[in-house]
Amino acid sequence: xxxxxxxxxxxxxEFVAANLRGARFVESDLRGVVMRGVDIQGADIDAPWIVxxxxxxxxxxxxIAGYVDxxxxxxxxxxxxxxxxxxxxxxxxxxxxxxxxxxxxERVANMPAGTxxxxxxxxxxxxxxxxxxxxxxxxxxxxxVLEREDFHPLGLSYGVAGSTEHPPYAEVxxxxxxxxxxxxxxxxxxxxxxxxTPRKNPHSSSPETTGSCLRVILEEGWEHYRFATRxxxxxxxx
Numbered sequence: 383x384x385x386x387x388x389x390x391x392x393x394x395x396e397f398v399a400a401n402l403r404g405a406r407f408v409e410s411d412l413r414g415v416v417m418r419g420v421d422i423q424g425a426d427i428d429a430p431w432i433v434x435x436x437x438x439x440x441x442x443x444x445x446i447a448g449y450v451d452x453x454x455x456x457x458x459x460x461x462x463x464x465x466x467x468x469x470x471x472x473x474x475x476x477x478x479x480x481x482x483x484x485x486x487x488e489r490v491a492n493m494p495a496g497t498x499x500x501x502x503x504x505x506x507x508x509x510x511x512x513x514x515x516x517x518x519x520x521x522x523x524x525x526x527v528l529e530r531e532d533f534h535p536l537g538l539s540y541g542v543a544g545s546t547e548h549p550p551y552a553e554v555x556x557x558x559x560x561x562x563x564x565x566x567x568x569x570x571x572x573x574x575x576x577x578x579t580p581r582k583n584p585h586s587s588s589p590e591t592t593g594s595c596l597r598v599i600l601e602e603g604w605e606h607y608r609f610a611t612r613x614x615x616x617x618x619x620x
Contacts, residue, residue, distance in 0.1 A: 408504075409540075430605045458482065458608065464600040469577065472596055473569045479603040480562060486611060487555070493618060499548045502613040506538075509551055511610045512558040513538035518602045519561040522595045523568065526581045534561065565599060 386392060412429075432439045433451040440446070455462040460478025463471060490498050490508055498509040506514065517537030524530045536549055536557045577593035 428609075430601075454608070458604060461604045464604055465597055467577075467593065468574060469569070469572050472572070472577075472593070472600075475600055476565055476569055476596075479600060479607075480566070482607055483562070483603065486607060486614070489611075489614065493614075497614075497617060498551045498554070500613075500617050502616050505609065505613060508610050508614065509548070509554045510538055511606050512554050514540075515602060515606055516557045516561045519565060519599055521584045522598045522602075523561075523564055525584050526590060526595045527568070527592050565596070569596070 429439070431437055432447045433454065437447045438445060439450070460475070460482060463475035463478060466472045466475045486508075499507045501507045501510075513536050516534050517539050520530075520533045520537050524533070534557050536554060572592065577591060577596075579592045581590040581592055581595050583590045
């Protein structure tokens with residue numbers, strides 16, 4: 383089986399009558415890809431960025447990004463508030479994230495022991511997803527907003543999927559609760575003026591504000607909840 387990695391330059395490549403059945407693209411840049419006369423029956427695409435402002439995906443001449451966003455909002459009540467601009471709106475948006483994740487935590491607690499460490503298709507396990515949210519909050523709230531350099535040791539960044547490290551789940555839950563509490567505590571007192579305070583993007587030179595950093599955390603919360611529950615649906619017997 384051919385395998386292409388980050389060092390392989392396929393920009394502008396052309397595939398003609400190529401058999402890509404069953405191929406898997408992970409964390410790959412497919413922006414602007416053009417497909418004509420292709421058979422994509424049964425294809426499974428997970429592309430969170432198409433539902434961001436300015437995101438686009440066209441199938442048979444129909445722009446569907448908006449339809450996808452609306453359907454996700456219908457499936458996940460509270461998700462539509464993730465781009466709130468004012469303190470009250472952000473507080474309500476975060477409360478919805480917390481309530482949604484609380485239900486997921488309870489679901490896992492009622493599943494067989496070890497469920498939290500099960501990986502589906504090489505994706506992060508439920509515990510690893512919680513650990514990534516810890517890292518994301520440390521990055522976008524701890525570093526960018528609170529200007530702290532310390533990161534929780536259980537936080538998990540991108541690029542380490544498939545790790546065999548399984549810290550005690552109780553410790554993961556404690557870390558997750560502490561970081562969710564950090565967001566809640568900041569939102570409890572944040573003012574409209576503070577939301578506009580300039581902040582540094584932890585990944586690039588793009589300008590940010592306290593408000594935009596909080597909206598990144600909200601996006602992370604909803605997208606990773608979707609990933610996690612998708613895999614729980616696969617794990618849980620029907």
